[in-house]
Amino acid sequence: MATIGVGSPAPEFSLTDEKGRAVKLSNFTGKQPVVLIFYPMDQTPGCTMQLCAARDSDSMYKEAGVAVFGVNGASAESHQRFVGKHNLTTPLLVDKGLATASRYGAVMGLGLIRVINRTVVGISKEGKIVFYQRGIPSTTDILNKVAPASARS
Secondary structure (H helix, E strand, C coil), X not given: CCCCCCCCECCCCEEEECCCCEEEHHHCCCCCCEEEEECCCCCCHHHHHHHHHHHHCHHHHHHHCCEXXXXXXXXXXXXXXXXXXXXXXXXXXXXXXXXHXXXXXXXXXXXXXXXXXXXXXXXXXXXXXXXXXXCCCCHHHHXXXXXXXXXXX
16 A cells, blocks of 8 residues: 555545534545544543544634544444533544545554554645644644645635
């Protein structure tokens, strides 16, 4: 598999969110940038902190016209509980088998033991990866690459 990173075309995906709604990258291409937050598990301290930070930055993302999604392999039911417990505003996508996370280079491990390596991917409205970072980058760092203020003026 080719290495993925800034400058690469974003791999297409088609997943459902915690409410069963279909989400496809192609529905955003040419219209608005997308941020994918690949995180290991629902309800764990680090993941809760990361998704609550996205919730707290919701108005910044909306003002910049950026669609934000959390992604992991948990079920829709697990995602619903996570959203409900923390009032999350970010739709959480079900990536059963981690196929999408794998295409985005966000999986570590081999064989049966594979987990998401916390990764944030920013995709321009043209479908190119413009931000790719492990860990929990700040909303400002993400938006500076995904929807720079100069492009929004």
